[in-house]
Amino acid sequence: MITRNSLYRRLLTWLLLPMLALGGLMLFQAWIDARQTADRAFDRLLEAATLAIAEQVQWQDDRLWLDLPPAALEMLATDAEERVFYALYDNRGRFVTGNAELPGASDEAIAADGGLLYRDIQWRGMALREGIRRTRLEDWRQRERFDVRVAHTQEGRERLASQLLRGNLAYILGMALLAAATMVIAIRTALAPLTRLRRAIRARDPRTLAPLELPLPRELAELRETLNELLARMRRVRANQERFIGDASHQLRTPLAGLSARAELALRQDDPAQWRQALIAMQETSTRTSRLAMQLLSLTRLDNPEYRPQLAPVALDGIARQAVKQHWSACHRDGIDLGLETPQNTVEVQGLDWQLEEALGNLIDNARRYGAHRITVRVTEAPPMLEVEDDGPGIPEAKRLLMLRPFHRGSDDPDGSGLGLAIVDGIARTHGARLGLADGHDGQGLKVTLSFPGDPP
Incomplete structure (x- = not known):
């Protein structure tokens, strides 16, 4: 039975608390990794979609022209049925074609990412992941610069992140259960010598003060030696008490017997003078006996090896x-x-x-x-x-x-x-x-x- 002050419970608590904290950190890291993995996967699809659209941009009739292949946007369509948007802008930032006029980014931000920028935006009440590719026409006669902007909602990303997180969560929970079971077994095994020591002490005859002889680990061996030192002190105290009892019985036997003999002798006499002499002798004997008893008590207390008075x-x-x-x-x-x-x-x-x-x-x-x-x-x-x-x-x-x-x-x-x-x-x-x-x-x-x-x- 585990009580409130159980050593087993305290060890289990102090070991489980760090494990729970570590498990929480692992779950948080797993969630971040799942999100990052989903973002990398779908960002690759955005990159492929912007590249496919950019390859179809041509210069016709003194203007940019786009013949969008269906595969360019289908690659972003998953079972989550995300909404996909695209737009083509010329070098002056004017909308050329597309199914939505998506917001752009500053020249510095696009240049810093090497001409391809990914970002999360809020557009018309929807959370979108947008990819912006800045490139030029490949025609030797025309080097017109343009932007291809593609965005899609994030249902697929979140579904993929949840799937990855569930997989990691099952692995983490399995490892946590295994670690907890191992910890419980390890604590029980580590505390088994303490249980043996408790049973050995409980099974001892209360009248014996012999030292404990029980193989124990080093930490508990120190406790065993401390108990043996206590038992040794108790043996010395008991030996001192037994010596006092022996000395007292030996030394007090004679005067007490003398008192009894004097009283018995006085009772056989009829002369009051003899009674008086007997009473005087008995009074002297009792005085000596009282002084002897006090001296025996003083000597016993002084000879006690555990007597350590405060000076x-x-x-x-x-x-x-x-x-x-x-x-x-x-x-x-x-x-x-x-x-x-x-x-x-x-x-x-x-x-x-x-x-x-x-x-x-x-x-x-x-x-x-x-x-x-x-x-x-x-x-x-x-x-x-x-x-x-x-x-x-x-x-x-x-x-x-x-x-x-x-x-x-x-x-x-x-x-x-x-x-x-x-x-x-x-x-x-x-x-x-x-x-x-x-x-x-x-x-x-x-x-x-x-x-x-x-x-x-």
Whole structure:
């Protein structure tokens, strides 16, 4: 079924329109050729008639005399029963004899055509084709100049032109039908690979993302490769989702089981103090579980190969102030000195404010959880850089790359998830920044830096 937006219909339309225009031009040219051919044929008869009449002109009794043979005019009489007129004029333009006083032409027009002139005229309400021959007597004693004028109506010409046109029209229509049939077959044949591609896509299992393997012409092969690239991206997205589901189920199974066990144990007790202890433990476990779930979601989004966020100018010093403000109470409660160092000028980079805030939050939280007593958040201007430095136990140089892997922890702290540095690494890659791990001041603790590329915007 051909719809309004059918490619087949559009191709057929755009190919038939030029063909129709060309056919119209061919018909117009055929009509002109038919007219010219009819004119040439009947002009030859006019020429023969004027010549036959001119040969019969003689000089008798000091005047021009004409004995007109019937064949001179019969040659112009066809089945169309045209009306034929003739006239003889002397060198002074005076009518000598004939069956009609036909109009003449100027000497210049006759001379320009070599003494024989053809023209279309309107005479007494009739459209005539006239031939004028200017010649002289062949007698050596008399070289009198005279004009022979012959004209006839154009029914025969028009009938001959119509016959020629009908013949050409039948040929043109036959060629047009053949060309149209050939065009339709060619378009269907050319679009057959597209139909095969559509059927192959429609017949596929919707759950499979395997690449299409279908021999196609070069133009459609590019479409097939584009579809295969889309399928490859979908495979990567699905693999990322499956990895998230596996990680989440593995990481959340333990705390959820712990919550269930704590609740079951508390229900077996009658002492309100034990209930309170169980509720405190359950609250801590739920907090860790919620934080773990949020980190898993962040890591999954950052690891998505199709995630291409639109970066915008952000102020690093403002992000650092916001991060310090959010974590101040938790650090103060744990007796940790949380400080901030920023330059006087605003430091801007291309980035996402919420991701950079999350990166700083993970670095501050890691330092707080792993024994730091002093944490410094630092912003530098040249080059633009974010730093979080602490005086905790630090990370040995040999293990720093391992710490960037998800779920790898440097200690047996049950509160840790091993996702903080992995998330920071993903955020750094999203911003095109370089993540660095180094020793802190005087070789103590850990200094994590995010170095952003280029100059400030």
